[in-house]
Structures are given as C-alpha cells and as structure tokens.
Amino acid sequence: MTKKHKRRKGRVGGSHEIATPILTERAQEALDAQRWRDAITAYKELSKREDRADWRLRLADAYAGRAGELTEKGMLKEALAIWENRAALDPQLPLAPGHAALLVRLDRLDAAVALLAEDGDGALPREQREQIRAQLAARILGGDDAMLERLPDDDPIRRHAAPALTALAGYCDGDDEAVRAALAEIPFRSPYRDWAQILKALLLQPTAPAEAKALLDRIDDDSGFAPLRRAAILSLLPEHEFLGAAATAKPAEHRVAAVLRGWPSERIAVWQALHALGDDPPPKALICLLHQHQRVLGADWVRRKSLSLIASDRSPESIHWLRECGGKAPNHFEQALLTAWRTDTNRDPWLLLERWRDCAAFLEPQWHQRKDPDLALRIALLLRHADAQGNMLGPPAQPSGHPEEFDTIAAEYLEASLSWDPDDQATYLRLIHFYRRGRQLKNARRLLEQAQERWPRDMGVLEAAMDIALDARSFKKAAGLARRILDIDPINSGVRRRLVNAHLAHARKQQTKGRGDLARKELAEAASWARDTTISKRIALMTALLSIVDGDPDGVRALRDQFQGQDIALADRLELALAADAIGLWLGTVDNQLKLKKPKARDRDDLAATMTRLRSARDDDLNLSDATLKMLEAALTSRTPWDQLSRVELEAACETLARHELDRARQQAANAGRKRWRNEPIFELHRFEAKYPDGFDYRSMKDLWGLEAALDRARANGEMRTAIRIEEALPAFGPRGGLGGGPIPVPSLPPIFADDSAEDDDEGLPPDIVDIIRTIGIKRALEIFGAPPELIRSVKEIERMMGPDAATDMLLDLLGDGSTPNPFEDLPFPP
Amino acid sequence: MRDPYLVLGLSTDADDDAVERAYLEAIKRCPPERDAARFSAIRTAYEQLRTRRDRAAFDLFDTTPPAAIDILDKIAPVGAPARPERSLLQTLLRGES
Numbered sequence: 001m002t003k004k005h006k007r008r009k010g011r012v013g014g015s016h017e018i019a020t021p022i023l024t025e026r027a028q029e030a031l032d033a034q035r036w037r038d039a040i041t042a043y044k045e046l047s048k049r050e051d052r053a054d055w056r057l058r059l060a061d062a063y064a065g066r067a068g069e070l071t072e073k074g075m076l077k078e079a080l081a082i083w084e085n086r087a088a089l090d091p092q093l094p095l096a097p098g099h100a101a102l103l104v105r106l107d108r109l110d111a112a113v114a115l116l117a118e119d120g121d122g123a124l125p126r127e128q129r130e131q132i133r134a135q136l137a138a139r140i141l142g143g144d145d146a147m148l149e150r151l152p153d154d155d156p157i158r159r160h161a162a163p164a165l166t167a168l169a170g171y172c173d174g175d176d177e178a179v180r181a182a183l184a185e186i187p188f189r190s191p192y193r194d195w196a197q198i199l200k201a202l203l204l205q206p207t208a209p210a211e212a213k214a215l216l217d218r219i220d221d222d223s224g225f226a227p228l229r230r231a232a233i234l235s236l237l238p239e240h241e242f243l244g245a246a247a248t249a250k251p252a253e254h255r256v257a258a259v260l261r262g263w264p265s266e267r268i269a270v271w272q273a274l275h276a277l278g279d280d281p282p283p284k285a286l287i288c289l290l291h292q293h294q295r296v297l298g299a300d301w302v303r304r305k306s307l308s309l310i311a312s313d314r315s316p317e318s319i320h321w322l323r324e325c326g327g328k329a330p331n332h333f334e335q336a337l338l339t340a341w342r343t344d345t346n347r348d349p350w351l352l353l354e355r356w357r358d359c360a361a362f363l364e365p366q367w368h369q370r371k372d373p374d375l376a377l378r379i380a381l382l383l384r385h386a387d388a389q390g391n392m393l394g395p396p397a398q399p400s401g402h403p404e405e406f407d408t409i410a411a412e413y414l415e416a417s418l419s420w421d422p423d424d425q426a427t428y429l430r431l432i433h434f435y436r437r438g439r440q441l442k443n444a445r446r447l448l449e450q451a452q453e454r455w456p457r458d459m460g461v462l463e464a465a466m467d468i469a470l471d472a473r474s475f476k477k478a479a480g481l482a483r484r485i486l487d488i489d490p491i492n493s494g495v496r497r498r499l500v501n502a503h504l505a506h507a508r509k510q511q512t513k514g515r516g517d518l519a520r521k522e523l524a525e526a527a528s529w530a531r532d533t534t535i536s537k538r539i540a541l542m543t544a545l546l547s548i549v550d551g552d553p554d555g556v557r558a559l560r561d562q563f564q565g566q567d568i569a570l571a572d573r574l575e576l577a578l579a580a581d582a583i584g585l586w587l588g589t590v591d592n593q594l595k596l597k598k599p600k601a602r603d604r605d606d607l608a609a610t611m612t613r614l615r616s617a618r619d620d621d622l623n624l625s626d627a628t629l630k631m632l633e634a635a636l637t638s639r640t641p642w643d644q645l646s647r648v649e650l651e652a653a654c655e656t657l658a659r660h661e662l663d664r665a666r667q668q669a670a671n672a673g674r675k676r677w678r679n680e681p682i683f684e685l686h687r688f689e690a691k692y693p694d695g696f697d698y699r700s701m702k703d704l705w706g707l708e709a710a711l712d713r714a715r716a717n718g719e720m721r722t723a724i725r726i727e728e729a730l731p732a733f734g735p736r737g738g739l740g741g742g743p744i745p746v747p748s749l750p751p752i753f754a755d756d757s758a759e760d761d762d763e764g765l766p767p768d769i770v771d772i773i774r775t776i777g778i779k780r781a782l783e784i785f786g787a788p789p790e791l792i793r794s795v796k797e798i799e800r801m802m803g804p805d806a807a808t809d810m811l812l813d814l815l816g817d818g819s820t821p822n823p824f825e826d827l828p829f830p831p
Numbered sequence: 832m833r834d835p836y837l838v839l840g841l842s843t844d845a846d847d848d849a850v851e852r853a854y855l856e857a858i859k860r861c862p863p864e865r866d867a868a869r870f871s872a873i874r875t876a877y878e879q880l881r882t883r884r885d886r887a888a889f890d891l892f893d894t895t896p897p898a899a900i901d902i903l904d905k906i907a908p909v910g911a912p913a914r915p916e917r918s919l920l921q922t923l924l925r926g927e928s
Binding site for chain 2: 143169262296312
C-alpha cells in the first residue's frame with residue numbers, strides 16, 4: 001500500500017487561482033524572506049503565465065537559495081538537482097560558484113573540468129572561473145591529480161600543479177627550504193594562491209602565531225582550501241579555547257589542528273572520548289573512562305582521582321562506582337577519607353574532629369607494622385586537619401580550660417600530631433599562641449622549649465618567646481629576646497616597637513615600685529630603641545614626668561612652663577595624660593603639681609587631633625586610666641565643637657568614643673550628627689547605644705521607635721552594615737537579653753499579664769498595651785516582653801499566612817478573652 | 832583547578848629538589864609578562880607541592896575532580912608542534928571530514 005503524502009501548501013497559497021499582480025507581490029515577499037520553496041513555486045507559476053526575463057532571474061535566485069539551504073543540510077544530491085534546474089532555466093545563465101563547488105564536492109570533477117575546458121573563449125566571469133579553479137586545485141592536491149590531463153596545457157591549475165605538489169611533499173617531510181622554493185614558483189594569481197598562504201602560515205605557526213593568523217585571515221570562507229584554513233586557525237587557539245572550539249569542528253579539521261599543536265594520537269583519542277561524554281560529564285562516566293585508560297594513566301592516579309569524583313557526588317550509590325567501573329571497592333581508610341571529605345564543609349567542630357581522627361586511626365596500625373615516615377607524616381596531617389578546616393585554635397580562639405570542650409580536644413590532637421611529625425614549626429607556634437591567648441603560659445612555655453630546641457635562631461620562635469616573656473611581665477627577658485631578633489633582622493620594626501613597649505612597661509613597673517632611677521634607665525633604653533619621633537617625644541615626656549615622682553623642682557618647673565599656658569590644646573593634655581598613665585602616675589598628681597586648669601578642646605583641629613590620638617591609643621592597646629577617661633569625658637562634653645567636624649570625622653569620633661566607653665561624649669557627638677545630617681541612621685544608633693550603655697531602661701519608648709525607624713531608613717538607603725548593627729542593638733535591649741544580662745524592670749507597664757483578675761473589661765487588655773502592641777508590631781512587643789521563642793515563632797508563622805494586621809488582631813483577641821494560656825505570666829514584671 | 836603535578840610536569844614521587852627545578856624551569860619558559868594566567872597556575876602548583884608536607888597534604892585533602900585537560904595531559908602531554916601526515920591533509924583538501 002502506497003503512502004499518500006500531502007503536498008505542502010506554501011504561504012503563497014494555491015497560486016493557480018491568484019491574480020498575477022498579487023502573486024508577483026507574494027513571490028517577491030517570499031524571495032526577500034528567503035522562503036525559497038514558496039518563491040520557487042510562485043515564480044514558476046508566474047513564468048508559466050508569461051515568459052519574462054526578470055521573473056526567470058528571480059526564479060534562478062530562488063533555486064540558488066534553496067540549493068544552498070540543502071547543501072548546508074548535507075542533502076548534496078538534492079541540492080545538485082536544484083542547481084541543475086537553475087542551469088536549465090537559461091543556457092546563458094552563468095554557472096553559480098556554489099554549483100561548481102558542489103560538482104567538485106560530489107566528485108563530478110569531469111563536469112567541472114569540462115566547464116573550464118569549454119570556456120576557452122572566456123564566457124565565464126573571471127571571479128567564477130577562479131573559484132572553480134581553486135576548488136579543483138584543492139582536489140588535485142587532495143590526490144585527484146588524474147584530472148590534470150583533461151585540462152588544457154595552459155590552464156593555470158595544470159601549470160602550477162607541480163610546485164604546489166612539491167610544496168605539499170616538502171611540508172609533510174619537514175623540508176622547509178623545499179617548501180619555500182616551491183612556493184616561490186607559484187604566482188599571486190594562481191588557483192593555488194590560498195594554498196601558498198596556508199603553507200606560509202603553517203611555517204610561521206610555531207614562532208610567529210600572530211603573523212600566521214593574519215595570513216590565514218586573508219583566505220575566504222568559500223575557498224576550496226577553507227577546511228584546511230579552519231584547521232590551521234583552530235591550531236592557533238589557546239589550550240582552553242581549543243578544547244571548546246574543537247568540539248564543534250569537523251573531525252578531520254580538529255585532527256589536523258591537534259597534530260599541528262603537538263597532540264599525540266592517544267591524546268586525540270582520549271579527547272574524543274571525553275568530548276563524547278558532554279560538556280559536564282557525570283562523575284561516574286569519568287571514573288569509567290579513567291579506568292579504561294588506567295594502564296596509561298597509572299593505577300594510583302586513577303584511584304585517587306576516582307575518589308575525588310566520588311566525593312563530588314553526594315548520592316549513596318557513588319560508593320559503588322569504583323567497583324561498577326572495574327576497580328576495587330574503597331577500602332576502610334578510603335571510606336573514612338570519603339566521609340571526612342564530605343564533612344569538611346560542615347561547621348560542627350565535633351564532627352570534623354571525629355571524622356579526621358577516624359582517618360588517622362586507620363593509619364596508625366599500619367605505621368606500627370611498617371614504621372614508614374611518610375605514613376607518620378600523614379597521620380600528623382590528618383590529626384591537624386580538623387583544626388585547620390574549622391580554625392578551632394586560630395585567633396581569637398582561647399582555651400576553654402574544660403577537658404571535654406572541642407578546643408581542648410583539638411589542641412590535644414595537635415600536640416599528638418607533633419609526636420608523628422615533630423618538625424612542623426607552624427603547629428608549635430599555633431599552639432603557643434593559642435595557649436598564650438588563654439594565659440596558659442605553662443603550656444605555651446612547654447611547647448616553646450620544644451620549638452627552641454629545634455629552631456634556636458628562628459625569628460618566629462624568638463618572637464613567640466618574646467611574647468611569652470611579655471605576657472609573664474619578664475621585661476628584661478623580653479628585651480633580651482628582642483635584641484636577639486634585631487641582631488638577625490635589624491629592620492624588624494614590629495619587634496623594635498614591642499621592645500620599646502617592653503621597656504616602657506618595665507619602667508612603669510619600676511616607677512610603681514618606687515624605683516625612679518631604674519624607671520629612668522628603662523626609659524633611656526626605650527628611647528635608644530625608638531625610631532619614631534612621636535614615640536621619642538612621648539618617652540621624653542614620660543622621663544620629664546618622673547621629675548614629679550622624684551620631687552625634682554627644676555623638672556617640675558620646666559613641665560609647668562610647658563603645659564601651664566592659657567590655651568593648651570586638649571590633644572597635648574591627652575598626650576600628657578597618656579604619658580602619666582604609661583609610667584603609672586596618677587593624673588590628679590600631675591594636674592596638681594603642674595597647676596593645670598580643666599582642659600577643653602580649643603577648636604576643631606584640636607578636637608580632630610584629640611580623636612586621632614585617642615584612636616591610635618586604642619589601636620596600640622594602651623589602657624587609659626580612669627582619671628584620664630574622666631578628664632576626657634569632662635573635656636569632650638564642655639562646649640565641644642562637634643558640629644565643626646565633617647560627617648566622616650564625626651562618625652569616626654563616635655566609633656572611637658564607643659571603644660573607650662566615653663558614652664556622654666559619644667551621645668553629644670551623635671546628637672551633633674543627628675542635627676546636621678537629619679535621619680542618618682548611624683548617628684541614631686550611636687546616640688541610642690550611648691544613652692543606654694547598660695541596656696534600654698524604657699525611659700523613653702520614643703528612643704526605641706526612633707531606632708526602629710532608623711533601621712528602616714538604613715535598609716531603604718542600602719546601608720546594610722548600619723542596618724545589621726541596629727538589628728544587633730535592638731534585641732539586646734529586651735528584658736531577657738539586656739546588656740547587663742539580667743531582666744530589665746519595666747516600671748511603666750501595668751501588671752496585666754501577672755494578674756489575671758486585674759482585667760475583666762470587654763476588650764480584655766488595657767488600651768495602652770493594645771496601642772503599644774499595634775504601634776511597635778506584635779513580634780517586637782513579644783520580644784520586649786520576653787515571650788518564649790516558640791510563641792514568637794508561631795506568631796511569625798501566623799503573620800506570614802495572614803498578614804501582620806490580622807495576626808495582631810488574632811493574638812489580641814486570644815489574649816483578651818483569656819482562652820489562651822498567658823505567655824507572659826512567668827516574666828519578672830514588677831508588681 | 833589544575834593538577835599541580837601536571838602543571839609542573841612532575842611525577843607523584845617528585846622530591847623537594849625536583850619540584851624546585853620544575854618550578855624554575857616552568858617560570859623560565861613562561862614568565863608572568865608572557866602569560867600571566869599560566870604563570871599564576873605555575874606559582875599555585877609550586878606552592879601546593881613545595882615541601883614533602885605540602886605534597887602529603889595535597890594527596891590527603893585535595894578533592895578537586897580531574898579536569899579534562901588533566902586527563903589529557905596525564906595520558907599524553909602536548910609535545911612539540913608536528914606536521915600532519917600527507918593523507919590527513921589530503922582528506923581536508925578533498926573537503927572530507
């Protein structure tokens with residue numbers, strides 16, 4: 001039974017019934033839109049109605065378009081039929097280049113050769129003739145040289161064939177001289193011109209790839225040599241681009257390109273296998289591929305990479321892939337390793353410690369059998385890995401001191417690792433600094449001694465020793481160590497600074513012991529090491545201040561002359577106070593002896609300089625005495641020109657004051673900021689935190705609401721850092737999480753929740769409470785009242801489902817009618 | 832990330848000296864001004880393999896799946912540019928794929 005195919009009805013419709021003008025219009029539209037089949041149908045119909053040259057030409061164009069379309073699809077015979085239809089339209093119609101190219105491609109070389117041979121009188125356009133010749137020239141070099149005999153003697157394909165073939169042979173044999181000599185015989189207007197360009201490019205490729213590329217770019221895409229050109233260009237791409245581009249190239253092209261790049265045949269074969277797996281090959285497929293090439297890749301490499309591939313997949317079946325791909329199933333150690341790898345991203349320190357300890361435990365029995373140093377090193381690394389991965393002992397971690405805390409276990413593992421690999425200095429130093437941070441100096445010293453035995457002149461170890469000496473207030477020892485370090489590394493400014501600080505600290509120690517003479521000696525030592533002029537001046541000031549301690553009238557007079565002027569800058573008074581603090585001299589004594597007036601910031605620059613000094617004092621970890629802080633608090637709240645600082649300066653000042661807990665000054669500075677830059681959330685935050693340093697005490701709900709509004713503004717302005725800080729500040733003021741840690745009394749609230757009998761009106765809750773809840777939102781109200789987290793979660797859930805208003809109403813109803821257990825009844829509200 | 836052994840052209844049993852030599856040769860061949868990305872890869876590879884401890888740690892803890900280029904380099908590293916056989920060139924010249 002034959003199948004009956006429906007004929008496709010084109011968009012021009014049944015052209016028989018359409019009037020000629022309309023059909024002409026539709027035919028042209030189809031041609032313009034490259035709807036070749038419609039155009040062919042329409043122009044054929046039109047040509048039947050009237051034999052017009054212009055319609056015939058357009059029909060020829062439509063045939064050419066359709067033939068090109070079919071050629072692209074690989075339907076070469078069908079395309080040739082269409083070309084033949086085109087040629088039959090008019091014997092005078094010149095042969096299309098595409099037609100000629102297709103004749104060559106379909107091995108109808110006779111037809112192409114005949115075309116040239118018959119064109120003795122030059123009827124073919126020159127360009128077309130050259131294109132056909134180039135196509136034939138490529139075929140001759142491709143091995144179809146028998147056709148040469150059928151061409152006229154004077155045809156350039158025949159005349160230039162010998163040097164072109166010689167060049168091919170020379171290139172393949174590596175005889176570059178022969179290639180160059182042969183190419184010199186090929187004239188510019190030769191059918192082998194593109195061949196000559198490609199060969200020149202290939203000769204240049206290893207040494208001058210850019211020039212080679214420029215030569216290749218001169219060759220047209222429809223040249224008979226275009227496939228070779230494409231392969232040559234492919235070979236010039238960088239490796240990462242090549243892998244992608246080769247995937248879309250024709251096999252012969254990427255094979256040629258790969259050889260040109262120096263790819264051995266095995267590499268090409270594996271690349272093809274990888275390419276067949278797709279852009280993002282599944283891990284199992286890769287494991288199988290690795291096993292297929294195990295002989296070349298090496299069994300160990302295949303095994304190790306296969307384990308990585310298994311680890312990259314979270315499915316439980318992945319553990320069986322090795323066996324399914326022809327390998328052995330993972331052994332116990334490999335299984336432990338796979339489990340540990342998968343734990344690496346986990347934040348649970350216990351899990352990390354346990355998994356990596358398990359891995360080490362599998363290797364320990366093997367070491368006892370083999371005593372292999374590599375095995376010992378691996379055990380050490382496994383014991384250290386949990387700490388490295390979870391940064392358990394790095395700064396700012398401190399020893400908890402509890403034997404069952406994870407940091408204690410991690411430190412134990414690290415110490416144990418040193419018995420397997422005692423040469424890892426980094427582990428000693430990590431442990432030393434960890435113990436130092438927790439003031440466990442005995443442990444730190446124990447490890448330091450071990451490290452010093454191994455590396456007596458190592459800078460890191462010497463610095464650690466100096467740090468421990470400083471921690472133990474053994475200043476003399478610290479100074480000696482610093483000197484040793486500077487002997488080795490004279491430009492070590494960090495150690496020099498620490499040495500100066502050590503002498504200064506020692507001076508203070510001597511001064512407080514009443515040994516002014518020794519204190520002076522220490523200050524002189526410090527001065528001799530100091531390279532920074534600011535520090536030198538500070539030391540000079542400290543030395544001068546010792547005259548007060550010594551009761552030296554001349555020294556005191558000199559100081560008085562220096563500081564007793566009418567308009568002493570606050571920054572200088574701060575410097576004096578810091579110097580006094582540094583040698584342990586009470587500021588009140590200094591003020592009395594020097595008869596100093598109460599300080600204040602004299603102008604904007606003085607204020608800015610004071611803030612800068614205060615900030616650097618914090619950065620240097622200087623401890624300001626209470627007297628100094630009191631002096632500053634008074635000076636900075638007495639007609640201080642905060643409003644003359646820039647926004648950046650004022651914000652930095654607020655931060656500095658916060659770090660020194662100078663809250664009154666901070667509040668003033670923040671208020672100045674709020675006045676000048678209204679609605680700036682950061683100043684709202686500083687003001688709030690400064691006003692309630694011990695926790696929000698419900699003095700003014702307006703402050704709380706103001707901060708909440710600032711939070712909204714910060715979010716709206718995209719100031720996410722400020723928004724986060726405000727968010728962190730807000731819950732901290734709840735009654736359960738107050739800054740002081742204990743519950744905060746709520747004096748203004750009636751004891752509504754504590755006493756069920758207190759409320760029996762219709763609404764159930766007092767109107768003030770209802771108002772507060774509606775204003776600040778149910779969630780915030782619950783947080784302020786310290787409701788249990790599960791209740792807050794439930795309310796949030798209701799809020800998500802029903803919206804905030806409905807949730808508020810619902811909860812107020814529930815609280816009001818007394819049907820819900822009172823969530824607040826256990827709270828410590830005042831009676 | 833590439834396999835550092837393959838970046839430096841080393842076998843997995845290379846010692847400190849071999850790593851050092853391979854690194855110096857690699858940066859001589861590919862200084863940063865010629866190919867910054869390649870130089871950076873060489874530097875990273877060197878840091879991963881510099882000491883015996885580094886190499887053991889890489890072997891224990893690296894879980895990077897092998898890249899296609901690693902597999903290719905391991906099986907058959909790229910050699911000096913070669914010339915295709917005549918028959919292969921002729922296949923292309925005939926327009927065959």
